[in-house]
Amino acid sequence: xxxxxxxxxxxxxxxxxxxxxxxxxxxxxxxxxxxxxxxxxxxxxxxxxxxxxxxxxxxxxxxxxxxxxxxxxxxxxxxxxxxxxxxxxxxxxxxxxxxxxxxxxxxxxxxxxxxxxxxxxxxxxxxxxxxxxxxxxxxxxxxxxxxxxxxxxxxxxxxxxxxxxxxxxxxxxxxxxxxxxxxxxxxxxxxxxxxxxxxxxxxxxxxxxxxxxxxxxxxxxxxxxx
Amino acid sequence: xxxxxxxxxxxxxxxxxxxxxxxxxxxxxxxxxxxxxxxxxxxxxxxxxxxxxxxxxxxxxxxxxxxxxxxxxxxxxxxxxxxxxxxxxxxxxxxxxxxxxxxxxxxxxxxxxxxxxxxxxxxxxxxxxxxxxxxxxxxxxxxxxxxxxxxxxxxxxxxxxxxxxxxxxxxxxxxxxxxxxxxxxxxxxxxxxxxxxxxxxxx
Numbered sequence: 001x002x003x004x005x006x007x008x009x010x011x012x013x014x015x016x017x018x019x020x021x022x023x024x025x026x027x028x029x030x031x032x033x034x035x036x037x038x039x040x041x042x043x044x045x046x047x048x049x050x051x052x053x054x055x056x057x058x059x060x061x062x063x064x065x066x067x068x069x070x071x072x073x074x075x076x077x078x079x080x081x082x083x084x085x086x087x088x089x090x091x092x093x094x095x096x097x098x099x100x101x102x103x104x105x106x107x108x109x110x111x112x113x114x115x116x117x118x119x120x121x122x123x124x125x126x127x128x129x130x131x132x133x134x135x136x137x138x139x140x141x142x143x144x145x146x147x148x149x150x151x152x153x154x155x156x157x158x159x160x161x162x163x164x165x166x167x168x169x170x171x172x173x174x175x176x177x178x179x180x181x182x183x184x185x186x187x188x189x190x191x192x193x194x195x196x197x198x199x200x201x202x203x204x205x206x207x208x209x210x211x212x213x214x215x216x217x218x219x220x221x222x223x224x225x226x
Numbered sequence: 227x228x229x230x231x232x233x234x235x236x237x238x239x240x241x242x243x244x245x246x247x248x249x250x251x252x253x254x255x256x257x258x259x260x261x262x263x264x265x266x267x268x269x270x271x272x273x274x275x276x277x278x279x280x281x282x283x284x285x286x287x288x289x290x291x292x293x294x295x296x297x298x299x300x301x302x303x304x305x306x307x308x309x310x311x312x313x314x315x316x317x318x319x320x321x322x323x324x325x326x327x328x329x330x331x332x333x334x335x336x337x338x339x340x341x342x343x344x345x346x347x348x349x350x351x352x353x354x355x356x357x358x359x360x361x362x363x364x365x366x367x368x369x370x371x372x373x374x375x376x377x378x379x380x381x382x383x384x385x386x387x388x389x390x391x392x393x394x395x396x397x398x399x400x401x402x403x404x405x406x407x408x409x410x411x412x413x414x415x416x417x418x419x420x421x422x423x424x425x426x427x428x429x
Contacts, residue, residue, distance in 0.1 A: 007402070011390040012410035014382040015319070015326050018391060040310045045416040047318035049384045050273055051424075052369060053280035057272050062289050067264055069293070070300045075419055076259045076320040125301070126324075128294060203329065 009035050011040035063200030073131060118151040120190030133222045139186065141201050141222050149177075151201065153220060157183030158205060165210050166191055167218065169200040177201070179210045198225045240399075247312035256303035263300055271296075272313060273358065274321040280389050281325040291328055295321040322384070329387040359426060368418035378410030379404060 005028035011017050012025050029035050117168035124142040135143045151166060158164050158181050166177040166189060177191040195201060202218025204211075218223050241252060243265040251269075254262035274295060278288035297318050299306075306316050369377055382388045383394070390408070394401045419425040 007409070010292045010412045011383070011405055012384040013412060014380065014408060015322055016388065016390045016408065017395070018389050022389075036310075041416055042412050043319060044312060044315045045412055045419060047315045047322065048361075048365055048415075048419055048425060049369075049380065050277040050318045050322070051358065053385060054273060054275045054358045055276035055279055055364045058275035058289060058292060059285075062269055063264070063271060064294060066267060066293050066296045069262060069297060070263055071260050073297075073300065120243070126294065126298070128290065128297075134322060158312065202412040 004031070005114055006035055009038050010042055013039055013048075014047045062080040089105070093198070119188060121152045121188045124148055124150050126155040133226065135201070135203070135220045135222050138220050140226070141195075142159055143195050143226050147196060149191040149195040149201070149226075150189060151191065151203075152186055152188050153182075153203060155203075155220075156182060161208050163208050163210060164204050165203045165204055165206045165214070167195060167201055167204065168195055169218075169221075169224060170196065170198065176212070179206075195226050200225055228355070251317070252299070252303050252306050252313045255300060256307065258300075266299070266313075267296060270317050274318065277318065277321055278325040280385050281322070281329050287328055287332065288325070291325040292321060295324045298324070326387040326391070332388075364419065364422045364424050368415055368422065371418060372411050372414055376407050376414065379407035380415070382412045383408060 005025060008017060008025045008028075012022065012029075017025060057081050063092070069115065070169075088183065097224065121142055124144045125132060127144045129145040129149075134142070135141055137153060139151060141149060143149040143152045153163060163179045164182050164187075165179050168177045168191070173201065173217055175193060177188055177193050177195075180187050180189045200222050202214070202221035204214045204216050204218050206215060241261060243254075243262060246262075246265070248266070248269065251262045252413075255266060256372070271292065273344075274292045276286055278283065278291040278295075280368070282291060295317070299317055306313065310317060314371045327345050371381070372380070378397075379393065382393055387397065390401060390404045393399075394404045416425065
């Protein structure tokens with residue numbers, strides 16, 4: 001795609017780019033003030049086109065479905081800080097913000113570093129019924145209804161000869177869920193096995209190549225079971 | 227204390243959020259305020275559903291798109307705060323994106339002319355009809371003032387969910403032509419909508 005990236009601002013505002021073009025344009029957008037200014041107006045206009053499609057009202061159940069799901073996600077988000085210790089009333093807010101930041105980070109990092117690939121973290125988050133659970137302050141786990149899961153974690157590059165290893169920890173045993181190197185702004189890792197309900201996901205530092213079982217306490221883990 | 231009689235299950239201690247701007251509502255949503263989410267849905271749910279239905283032509287899929295978009299707003303409302311956009315633009319963009327993702331995945335796009343899409347049914351709420359009807363008229367009148375080529379590019383792109391490459395293939399025109407029609411059409415539309423008072427500067 002050798003075209004002038006400025007010319008993609010209108011197709012982008014209309015959401016008429018394919019995934020690859022979209023990523024390329026977003027990279028351009030990050031460094032082009034002119035396109036950002038132009039886009040702000042064109043996006044508003046594009047979304048006004050929605051008024052041209054006004055039709056019948058949605059079924060009333062839809063409102064309830066959305067609100068029920070939103071409340072259940074909020075409970076997940078707030079249970080961690082509340083259970084650890086009663087912190088100030090801002091704790092749930094901070095946890096929610098940390099998760100949202102992790103999601104944004106997962107998206108941003110992937111967009112910036114892996115053009116042409118899909119982002120496993122946002123893929124999971126975008127599935128209906130998926131949940132996001134914080135892993136301390138460093139990141140979060142996203143898990144879909146069917147157990148498909150990915151983590152985003154802000155960790156420095158693993159020391160030489162070492163690797164990060166993710167684990168699915170259950171009452172009846174611990175299994176490896178993938179290795180990764182860390183570094184950059186954050187790592188987005190699709191877990192290599194589905195995460196059953198009631199698991200804890202933890203990450204340890206292990207010898208390069210990984211270990212059959214964790215050799216240390218996880219330094220990052222979901223604060224509650226999935 | 228006087229007992230309060232309710233005829234239907236009361237909404238959880240509903241506060242009056244009607245006076246808040248869309249943007250203020252979104253910042254409450256960023257703080258996990260579900261009543262603010264409900265209010266936001268009441269303001270934009272119908273518009274969102276109409277848009278999703280127009281793109282997807284399937285009620286169940288349109289509901290999925292709206293649900294996913296509002297939940298995405300719920301999860302990431304704090305990201306909005308950094309955007310130079312109106313809350314309505316942000317939400318409608320989420321809805322549009324979800325619907326287009328779904329239509330591309332399902333490959334449900336039809337070749338039929340777009341203006342055959344369902345006309346609005348009789349409205350259930352008078353208030354919605356009054357406001358949405360006005361805006362709908364303004365947008366349709368503005369669209370009618372574009373050249374047929376510009377209108378086609380915007381309609382097939384925005385309501386049809388076609389990418390610029392698909393459009394170029396379908397119309398047998400170079401990609402550059404599609405891009406410039408989209409740009410000229412959208413820019414002209416903006417002028418017309420600003421003139422009509424529907425759009426202005428973003429906050």
